[in-house]
Every structure is written in structure tokens, then in C-alpha cells.
Amino acid sequence: MTSIFGVPLPAILGQLMLGLVNGSFYALLSLGLAVIFGLLGVVNFAHGAFYMLGAFAAYVGLEFLGVNYWWALLLAPLAVGLLGILIERLFLRHLYQLDPLYGLLLTFGIALIAEGVMRGLFGASGKSYPVPKLLQGGVNLGFMMLPIYRAWVVAASIAVCATTWFLIERTRLGAVLRAATENARLVQAFGINVPLVVMTTYGAGVALAALAGVLAAPVVQVSPLMGSSLVIVVFAVVVIGGMGSILGAIVSGLVLGLIEGLTKVVYPEASNIVVFVIMAVVLMWRPTGLFGRD
Amino acid sequence: MLKTTATVCCTLLGLCSAMPAGAAGGQVVIGDIDDLSGVYADAAGQGAIEAANMAIADFGGTVLGKKIVLLSVDHQNKPDIGATKFREWADQNGLNMLLGGSNTGVSIAMAKVAAAKKVPFIAIGAGGASLTGADCTAYTVHYAYDTTALGNGTASAIVKQGGKSWFFVTADYAFGTQLQEAAARVVTANGGKVVGAVRAPLGTTDYSSFLLQAQGSGAQVLGLANAGTDFSNSLKAAEEFGITKTMKPAALLAFISDIHSLTLQTAQGLYLTTGWYWDLNAETRAFAKRYFAKMNREPTMDQAAYYSATLQYLNAVKAVGSTDPDLIMAHLKSTKINDMFTKEGYVRADGLMVHTMYVMQVKTPAESKYPWDYYKVIKVMSGEEADGTQPDPSCSLLKK
Numbered sequence: 234m235t236s237i238f239g240v241p242l243p244a245i246l247g248q249l250m251l252g253l254v255n256g257s258f259y260a261l262l263s264l265g266l267a268v269i270f271g272l273l274g275v276v277n278f279a280h281g282a283f284y285m286l287g288a289f290a291a292y293v294g295l296e297f298l299g300v301n302y303w304w305a306l307l308l309a310p311l312a313v314g315l316l317g318i319l320i321e322r323l324f325l326r327h328l329y330q331l332d333p334l335y336g337l338l339l340t341f342g343i344a345l346i347a348e349g350v351m352r353g354l355f356g357a358s359g360k361s362y363p364v365p366k367l368l369q370g371g372v373n374l375g376f377m378m379l380p381i382y383r384a385w386v387v388a389a390s391i392a393v394c395a396t397t398w399f400l401i402e403r404t405r406l407g408a409v410l411r412a413a414t415e416n417a418r419l420v421q422a423f424g425i426n427v428p429l430v431v432m433t434t435y436g437a438g439v440a441l442a443a444l445a446g447v448l449a450a451p452v453v454q455v456s457p458l459m460g461s462s463l464v465i466v467v468f469a470v471v472v473i474g475g476m477g478s479i480l481g482a483i484v485s486g487l488v489l490g491l492i493e494g495l496t497k498v499v500y501p502e503a504s505n506i507v508v509f510v511i512m513a514v515v516l517m518w519r520p521t522g523l524f525g526r527d
Numbered sequence: 528m529l530k531t532t533a534t535v536c537c538t539l540l541g542l543c544s545a546m547p548a549g550a551a552g553g554q555v556v557i558g559d560i561d562d563l564s565g566v567y568a569d570a571a572g573q574g575a576i577e578a579a580n581m582a583i584a585d586f587g588g589t590v591l592g593k594k595i596v597l598l599s600v601d602h603q604n605k606p607d608i609g610a611t612k613f614r615e616w617a618d619q620n621g622l623n624m625l626l627g628g629s630n631t632g633v634s635i636a637m638a639k640v641a642a643a644k645k646v647p648f649i650a651i652g653a654g655g656a657s658l659t660g661a662d663c664t665a666y667t668v669h670y671a672y673d674t675t676a677l678g679n680g681t682a683s684a685i686v687k688q689g690g691k692s693w694f695f696v697t698a699d700y701a702f703g704t705q706l707q708e709a710a711a712r713v714v715t716a717n718g719g720k721v722v723g724a725v726r727a728p729l730g731t732t733d734y735s736s737f738l739l740q741a742q743g744s745g746a747q748v749l750g751l752a753n754a755g756t757d758f759s760n761s762l763k764a765a766e767e768f769g770i771t772k773t774m775k776p777a778a779l780l781a782f783i784s785d786i787h788s789l790t791l792q793t794a795q796g797l798y799l800t801t802g803w804y805w806d807l808n809a810e811t812r813a814f815a816k817r818y819f820a821k822m823n824r825e826p827t828m829d830q831a832a833y834y835s836a837t838l839q840y841l842n843a844v845k846a847v848g849s850t851d852p853d854l855i856m857a858h859l860k861s862t863k864i865n866d867m868f869t870k871e872g873y874v875r876a877d878g879l880m881v882h883t884m885y886v887m888q889v890k891t892p893a894e895s896k897y898p899w900d901y902y903k904v905i906k907v908m909s910g911e912e913a914d915g916t917q918p919d920p921s922c923s924l925l926k927k
Contacts, residue, residue: 251736251739252736356824357566358569358756360788361759361763361789454756456759458566462732494736497737
């Protein structure tokens with residue numbers, strides 16, 4: 234059997250494949266964070282909580298309202314996005330003039346409240362969400378069995394990332410968004426309702442997190458803590474990519490997923506810190522991140 | 528931009544803390560330090576506090592004419608928080624006995640405080656057998672189950688059915704490694720072999736990589752030496768990747784709350800070992816019914832053990848007529864335990880409460896006739912069968 238550094242090739246290929254799946258989640262989550270930070274300057278610590286709420290929204294939809302997975306993909310992000318808009322209107326709006334630290338503390342508080350409420354309602358061990366019928370089963374790739382659902386996650390997440398990137402970097406709408414963050418007053422003078430733009434952007438970033446949550450629901454236990462364990466890694470991903478950089482978030486999400494996958498073959502115990510080691514190295518070498526602007 | 532990056536990094540480093548306590552004087556103070564918010568909060572958590580309160584109420588609310596008070600706090604799975612809070616209660620709140628919840632790491636830290644402060648510590652949610660071995664103290668009682676019993680139950684049942692080669696996915700801390708050791712010992716003693724193991728960090732959400740390694744090993748049995756959401760997530764992924772088709776999963780520690788949240792569809796056929804099940808007999812069902820009325824779910828073995836331990840402690844206080852820790856410990860170690868939790872249980876010299884354990888198999892959805900009808904009994908193990916006839920020789924109490 235072919236092997237690299239004493240690790241059989243099929244094992245490496247398998248782990249790379251899984252790394253890609255995880256990387257897709259990282260990319261999708263860090264994308265939402267990057268959009269929010271890049272356009273609003275808010276460090277959204279509640280991102281993990283919105284991801285968790287997205288998954289719970291899908292669960293509640295299926296269990297109590299008869300909303301199937303495909304509708305949940307649309308409705309859960311919409312519902313959680315609206316909640317995000319409400320939070321922006323009621324709380325975040327008042328903090329834009331202040332140091333970003335205040336936004337961070339506020340969103341962290343919101344995350345704790347959301348987790349506490351869901352723990353009260355559903356318990357700490359969470360709930361199971363079934364894989365939708367159409368995506369059950371797996372394909373044998375020769376080196377591993379790839380569940381169809383995971384392949385779908387990769388495809389969906391790359392499609393969403395690409396669309397978001399295109400919207401922000403290549404369309405007129407994106408140009409308005411970017412202009413509004415550069416100089417809100419000037420854009421307002423052109424007759425564009427900047428507060429509305431900012432509010433919608435936050436809602437959209439939150440909806441992206443909720444979408445990741447719906448995608449994750451069938452593969453991990455839907456539990457109140459599912460977001461808090463992920464959000465720390467995702468923040469590291471965003472820091473590595475360069476805070477606010479859309480492309481940086483997508484690329485570093487995928488690449489770090491792959492690196493983490495490889496670490497799991499070589500030295501599994503380090504798999505949950507490798508991202509942070511890379512973060513430390515990147516910060517020393519390029520303090521604004523790989524894709525960040527000085 | 529840079530400043531914000533720095534702020535985020537600092538925030539990543541340290542978060543969270545604290546809660547208030549109660550008072551002392553003319554009271555018997557029982558404390559509970561447990562995971563109230565994390566991965567183990569469903570196994571004991573708030574339900575365990577409720578169970579302890581039920582025991583206090585059943586006892587009449589007073590002992591030796593003193594009011595019984597229950598304090599509780601969340602240890603957040605951090606040994607330093609557990610130990611500090613225990614010390615604080617012992618020094619300032621007149622703590623008479625501590626009930627300790629999940630997480631072996633935290634319980635080991637708290638056992639050291641128990642020895643230093645001479646406050647009886649009844650460890651319930653924690654599994655690590657070292658609590659009555661290398662980490663034993665004169666004031667520790669290990670009550671509900673331990674890793675040795677879990678290994679002797681689940682692992683031996685599976686090896687005897689032909690599951691000879693094992694691969695472990697282990698939670699990377701004291702509990703996981705002790706559980707893996709206990710199970711591996713049983714596997715090899717019964718003619719099986721361990722072909723590999725991988726240690727996954729506590730709180731891992733994605734187990735697919737570890738499971739792929741397990742599958743690559745060609746072992747027959749997938750030993751899950753973890754608990755709580757770690758267990759649920761690893762089992763779910765094993766099913767998703769088709770690994771349960773080629774390997775037989777073994778739950779080395781699963782609570783009924785885990786099975787409930789996984790649903791029978793996913794968990795069916797699983798072997799597990801437990802010290803208590805709500806549907807064992809009339810007495811367990813009667814307790815479960817009262818508990819259900821308050822919590823709207825069936826009690827886990829930990830929650831039942833909290834009730835039993837609280838009651839046994841209060842009985843001891845009444846019997847010796849004082850809360851003197853040495854008299855209490857002597858009484859606990861010389862009196863048989865007979866209640867809804869167990870019959871003829873006894874506390875061994877090393878502090879382990881030896882009692883009947885059950886090897887269970889999770890029912891299929893078709894076999895389950897009513898809500899929470901989840902287990903069928905595969906084997907009843909006597910306390911000696913589960914934990915051996917001799918106290919753990921590595922316990923320093925035995926070396927005189």
C-alpha cells in the first residue's frame with residue numbers, strides 16, 4: 234500500500250476529504266462573521282449562538298410544525314435573521330460609535346442568554362435531527378465511504394460562499410454596502426438609507442450562521458453548546474484570514490479544515506489546537522491576517 | 528483593525544465565572560458541586576439538585592433538630608472552580624457533606640479538599656475508579672458507578688459474544704483514559720485484543736476523522752470511552768459513515784438522557800452498563816414517578832444516586848447523633864445500604880460503594896412499548912462481579 238510518512242495513502246485521502254467537509258462549515262461561519270465585521274465593524278460573538286439557533290429552528294420546525302429539511306434551509310435562516318435584525322435595532326445600533334469591545338461584550342452576553350434559554354427548553358444533551366431521505370446513504374470512494382449528506386454540505390457551502398463573495402465584491406449592491414461602511418454620510422447624501430443597509434447586512438450575516446446550523450443539524454447532535462465549541466475556532470479562522478476579508482474567510486476556512494484533518498492523522502491530540510498555533514504564527518508574521526489590509 | 532484583532536484574541540483566552548452561596552449556624556449544610564450547564568448537565572445537573580431536595584423533604588427537612596440546607600454551584604468542568612468552592616463552603620458556610628457531580632478531573636481535585644478539610648465527599652457523577660484507588664481519601668465515597676464496573680459490564684458482555692478485537696475512541700482526560708484502561712483490561716483478560724485507540728479532545732463535535740481511523744483498523748468493536756454529548760456525537764457519526772454496519776458500537780458510559788436525545792432509532796441494540804434504571808421494579812418506578820412529576824423526564828442513575836446518597840447521609844447523621852466526619856464515615860462504612868437505589872450495597876474500605884450493576888441493551892423502536900421504555904436487562908452483576916472482591920490495593924488507606 235502506498236504511504237506518506239508511514240501513513241497509508243487512503244487514510245490521508247479520507248482525512249483530507251473530511252477536512253474539506255469541516256472546512257466548509259468553517260468557511261460558511263467565518264463568512265458571516267467577516268461580512269458583519271467588514272461592513273459593520275461589529276465583532277459578533279453571538280455568531281455561534283445564531284448557528285445553534287438555526288439548528289434548533291430546523292428541529293422545532295420538523296418536530297412541531299411539519300416543516301421539512303428543504304423548507305428549513307430557507308425558513309430557519311429567515312427566522313433567525315429576523316431575530317438578528319431585531320437585536321441590531323434594539324441593542325447593537327447604539328454601540329456603533331463606541332469601541333468594538335462593547336459590541337463584542339454585548340453579543341457575548343446575547344450568546345450566553347441564548348444558550349441558557351435553549352438549555353432550559355431542550356436540556357444540555359440536545360436533540361437528534363434525521364438526515365433527509367433524499368440525501369441518505371453514501372458513496373464508496375475507494376478510500377472511504379462518503380455519506381451523500383456530507384458531499385451535499387460541501388457543495389452547498391461552496392455555492393453559498395461564492396454567491397456571497399460575488400454579491401459583495403462584484404455587484405452594485407455590494408458596492409453600496411462597501412461604500413456605506415467607508416463613508417456613511419456621503420452615501421446617505423446620495424439618497425441611500427444607510428441604517429437600513431446596515432440592519433439588513435447584520436440580518437444577512439446572522440442568516441448565514443443559521444444556514445450553517447441547519448446544514449449541521451443532521452450530522453451533529455443539535456445541542457445548546459454546539460455553537461460555543463465552534464465559534465472559538467471560527468474566530469481564529471477569521472483572524473487568520475484577516476478580519477473583515479470575505480475571500481480570506483472563505484479560503485482560510487477551507488484550508489484550515491484540511492490542515493486540521495491532516496493533524497488528526499499525524500497527531501490527533503493536537504487537532505483542536507492546531508488552528509490556534511497557526512493563528513499565533515500568522516499574527517506574528519502578518520498581524521492583519523493573510524488577506525487583511527494594513 | 529489590529530486593535531480589534533487583539534481584542535478578539537484576548538477574549539478567546541479567558542471567559543466566564545461565579546454565583547452566590549448560603550449561610551451556616553444551627554444547620555446541617557449539604558453542598559452540591561456539579562456540571563449545571565455543560566456537556567454533562569443532563570446526567571445529573573438540575574435534576575440531581577431536585578433529587579437531593581426530594582430526599583431532604585422525605586427526611587422531614589430537619590435532622591437532630593437542625594434545619595437541612597442544600598447549597599449548589601456549577602463547576603463548569605473546571606477542577607479549580609470545584610476545589611475553590613468546596614474549600615470556601617467548608618471554611619465559611621459550615622459545610623457538613625459534599626455531593627459531587629460529573630467530571631472525574633473535578634472530583635479528583637475535590638477529593639483532595641475533602642481530605643484536607645475533613646468533610647465527607649460523596650462522588651456521584653464522576654466515573655474514574657482512581658477516586659477509590661490512587662486518589663482515594665478517608666472522606667471519599669464513590670457512589671453510583673465507576674470505570675471498573677463499566678468495563679466489567681459492557682466489555683465482558685461483548686467479548687463473550689464474540690467481539691474480540693477492539694478499537695477505542697477515548698475522551699482525552701482522566702475519565703476517558705481510565706475507562707479505556709478498565710475496558711481494555713477486561714477485553715484482554717477474556718481473550719480479546721485491543722488493536723488501537725485514538726484520544727479525542729473533550730467537547731469534540733466532529734468525530735468523523737477518528738471514526739475513519741477506527742474503521743481502518745479492521746477491529747470488530749468500536750469502544751466509545753466517552754460520555755454526554757461526546758458520546759452522542761461519536762455514535763451519530765459512526766452511524767452516518769456506515770461504520771456501525773461493520774463494527775459493533777459499545778457505549779462504555781451512556782445515561783438514559785443520552786439515549787432519549789439520540790432516540791431509539793439511532794441507539795437501538797447498543798450495550799451499556801448502568802447502576803440503576805427507572806423501570807427495574809416497583810420501588811424504582813415509584814421514585815421515578817415522583818421525580819417525573821417535578822422534572823418531566825425520567826431520572827438517570829446519577830439523579831437516583833443523589834437521592835439515595837443524601838438519604839443515607841442523613842440516616843447516618845441521625846444514627847450517630849452528630850455530623851462529626853469520622854463518626855459519619857465509620858457509620859457509612861459499616862452499614863448496609865437498602866433503598867430504592869440498591870439492595871445490600873456497602874461502602875468498602877477504599878470508599879467504593881459496592882452494589883448491583885446492570886448490563887443493558889437498548890430496545891428497538893418496535894420493542895419499546897411506552898415512553899422511556901428504553902432498556903432490556905441482559906445481565907445482573909453483583910457488586911463483587913462488577914468491582915471485584917478486594918479493595919483497590921493502590922489506595923493508600925489500605926497501606927498501614
